[in-house]
Amino acid sequence: xxxxxxxxxxxxxxxxxxxxxxxxxxxxxxxxxxxxxxxxxxxxxxxxxxxxxxxxxxxxxxxxxxxxxxxxxxxxxxxxxxxxxxxxxxxxxxxxxxxxxxxxxxxxxxxxxxxxxxxxxxxxxxxxxxxxxxxxxxxxxxxxxxxxxxxxxxxxxxxxxxxxxxxxxxxxxxxxxxxxxxxxxxxxxxxxxxxxxxxxxxxxxxxxxxxxxxxxxxxxxxxxxxxxxxxxxxxxxxxxxxxxxxxxxxxxxxxxxxxxxxxxxxxxxxxxxxxxxxxxxxxxxxxxxxxxxxxxxxxxxxxxxxxxxxxxxxxxxxxxxxxxxxxxxxxxxxxxxxxxxxxxxxxxxxxxxxxxxxxxxxxxxxxxxxxxxxxxxxxxxxxxxxxxxxxxxxxxxxxxxxxxxxxxxxxxxxxxxxxxxxxxxxxx
Numbered sequence: 034x035x036x037x038x039x040x041x042x043x044x045x046x047x048x049x050x051x052x053x054x055x056x057x058x059x060x061x062x063x064x065x066x067x068x069x070x071x072x073x074x075x076x077x078x079x080x081x082x083x084x085x086x087x088x089x090x091x092x093x094x095x096x097x098x099x100x101x102x103x104x105x106x107x108x109x110x111x112x113x114x115x116x117x118x119x120x121x122x123x124x125x126x127x128x129x130x131x132x133x134x135x136x137x138x139x140x141x142x143x144x145x146x147x148x149x150x151x152x153x154x155x156x157x158x159x160x161x162x163x164x165x166x167x168x169x170x171x172x173x174x175x176x177x178x179x180x181x182x183x184x185x186x187x188x189x190x191x192x193x194x195x196x197x198x199x200x201x202x203x204x205x206x207x208x209x210x211x212x213x214x215x216x217x218x219x220x221x222x223x224x225x226x227x228x229x230x231x232x233x234x235x236x237x238x239x240x241x242x243x244x245x246x247x248x249x250x251x252x253x254x255x256x257x258x259x260x261x262x263x264x265x266x267x268x269x270x271x272x273x274x275x276x277x278x279x280x281x282x283x284x285x286x287x288x289x290x291x292x293x294x295x296x297x298x299x300x301x302x303x304x305x306x307x308x309x310x311x312x313x314x315x316x317x318x319x320x321x322x323x324x325x326x327x328x329x330x331x332x333x334x335x336x337x338x339x340x341x342x343x344x345x346x347x348x349x350x351x352x353x354x355x356x357x358x359x360x361x362x363x364x365x366x367x368x369x370x371x372x373x374x375x376x377x378x379x380x381x382x383x384x385x386x387x388x389x390x391x392x393x394x395x396x397x398x399x400x401x402x403x404x405x406x407x408x409x410x411x412x413x414x415x416x417x418x419x420x421x422x423x424x425x426x427x428x429x430x431x432x433x434x435x436x437x438x439x440x441x442x443x444x445x446x447x448x449x450x451x452x453x454x455x456x457x458x459x460x461x
Contacts, residue, residue, distance in 0.1 A: 049101050054082040057137040059145070059418060061125025061447030062097075073098045076192060077119065079129050081107020089193070099193055109133050114167060114206045114445070121199045123189040124207070125447040135160040135441060138449040142418045142439055149422030151429060158437040158451070161313075164305035166444040167206045171242040172302040175201065175216070178235050183226035187238070207445065212240050215247050215269045222266030229263040231255060233278060243300065246271025248289070253278040260287040284353065300331065303442045310440045310450060311337055314387070314412060317436065317454050318343075324385040325408070327373045327399075332358030332366060334387055334414075339365035343385075348376050374398040381406040388413050394420030395427075404431045407457040415451045425453070432457055 052065035052073060063078030065086075073096040075086050083105040086098035113119070113127040126134045139157035146152045163169055177187040178198045188201030202220065203213050219238070223229045230236060231254025239250040249270050251258075256277040264270060272289025276282075301307035315337050318324070322344060326335035329347035331354055339345045340363045347368045349355050358368045369376050373388075374396050386408035388395065394417065395403075403411065411432055415421035425434070432455035440450045 049085045049087060050098070051083065051085055051104065052098075054078045054080055054084065054107065056080055057126075057129070057141070057447075059141050059447065067096060071095055075100060076125065077128060078103075079107050079110040081109055083107075115204055117188075117199055117201065117204045120192055121189050121201070122192040122195070123205070124445040127206075127445045131162070131166050131444060134444065135162060138441065138447075139439060141447075142421075142437070142449060142451050145418035145422035146425060146437070149419060150425035152425065152434065155434075155437070158439050160439040160441055160449065161306070161309055163303060163441045163444045164309075165303075168209050169305065169444065170207045170302045171209055171212070171304055172239060172300070173205075173208045173212055173216070174237055174239040176235065177227060177230070177238055179226060179233075185223075185227050187220065208240075209242060211247060212242055215240055215267070218267050218269055219249070222263060224262075224266070229260075229266065231258040231275065231277075241300075248272040248274065250274045250276065250284075252276045255279070256282055256285065258287070264288045300333075301442065306440055306442045306450075307333075310414075310442075310452065313438060313440075314414070314452060315341065317452075318385060318387075318412065321384045323383050324387065325377070325380055325383045327377060327386065327388045328390050329358060329368070329387075330354050330389070332362060332368065334389070335366050336361075336363055338385075339363045346380055348373050348380070374402075378402045378406070381408065383408045385409065386411050390415075390420075392417045392420065395424045397427075400424065400427045404428065407431050409457055411455040411457070413451075413453045413455065415453070416448065418449065418451060421451055421453070425455075428455070 054063035054065045056064040058064050058074055062074035062076045065073050065075060067073050071094060075098045077100055078084055082103060084100050085102040085104055087101050088096050088098050090097040110128055111130050115127060118124060118127050139160045143155050143157040146155045175187055176198050180186060186198040186200045188199045191197040191199050203217055230251060233254035236254055237252035241248045247270055256275060258275055260273045264273060273287045274284050275287055276284045314334055318338055324338050324343045324345045326345055326347045329335050329349045332347050335345040335347040343365060345366045347358055349358060350372045355368050355370050377399060381402060434453055434455050436454045438452050442450045
């Protein structure tokens with residue numbers, strides 16, 4: 034043990050360590066082995082790279098490093114598309130060819146389902162490619178930070194400096210063209226020290242493109258706030274919403290016509306990939322009588338099933354999402370407001386249960402409810418392979434998987450959406 038402590042100390046103080054990258058981890062970092070046998074995760078490296086790294090964080094079993102110099106690039110490395118890539122933390126995989134991105138995402142999901150989920154015979158699932166690999170996002174959220182002297186930094190958090198905001202003008206390759214054009218106009222139009230935006234040291238600015246035009250949603254700052262000057266300076270905006278930072282006030286439409294619409298923040302950012310997932314989900318759902326769409330958001334899945342003849346109950350805790358789910362809902366779809374943990378037990382059993390939880394996955398209360406009164410089939414839509422694996426393991430003995438498919442909603446990043454179909458009645 035004493036020898037190991039000395040080794041850790043020596044590595045931590047070393048100016049550089051040479052390693053060879055052998056894979057990609059769930060967060061997008063390259064995976065290599067240190068001389069003492071520990072795993073080290075190094076962002077912006079690709080399989081096959083020989084790199085000189087600095088140890089930034091050391092633990093008994095693993096470490097985090099950063100690249101000092103690429104000694105020999107691997108075959109699986111390409112030039113990043115964005116000029117800010119080496120400083121910005123928004124993307125993780127631009128230096129890897131898109132086909133390889135898909136392959137590694139499939140491996141990451143399979144690894145989580147094996148290592149955490151206990152599915153020993155799972156193969157890397159198919160990862161359905163996004164129709165577009167750049168300029169695919171119809172919704173972007175930027176962070177604006179007010180600095181000393183009236184200066185503004187507005188963009189994304191930094192790669193190795195998570196409290197730092199990397200200023201982004203038009204370098205980002207992810208937004209659709211109209212969004213980046215409005216972002217440039219917004220940067221000019223908010224005035225010195227962003228005086229045409231609500232006062233706060235930090236704001237979240239979301240631009241959303243839909244059939245109504247381009248909407249700006251401002252999160253943070255105090256109400257009331259007058260947006261007329263900003264709208265005059267940025268006439269491309271069709272609507273401006275403000276979500277005060279006090280956590281108690283409801284969002285307010287400041288510019289534009291509400292016409293019964295809720296805040297446009299619940300649709301997927303990659304509409305093309307989202308449609309592919311929706312078609313797949315409806316296909317595997319098939320026909321049936323009664324379904325529950327838990328964590329339903331604006332009701333995208335429940336609406337589609339109800340249009341196909343299902344009786345669907347959507348469950349959602351966000352008041353604004355519930356409002357959006359009721360809009361244009363087909364016959365057969367109803368919404369129940371409240372936490373899934375509080376509502377699900379009274380609604381089960383059912384023929385089909387769809388769960389699309391946030392990144393933290395299912396709570397223990399939901400797992401218990403689903404295990405005690407299982408739905409005939411469960412379709413789990415996950416945005417995090419690790420929590421998906423954990424939940425699959427917790428459902429052992431109640432459900433068995435019948436199919437897994439992934440969808441690439443966010444090319445150039447490490448994120449992947451997974452759909453796993455399970456059937457009750459047989460042990461895993």
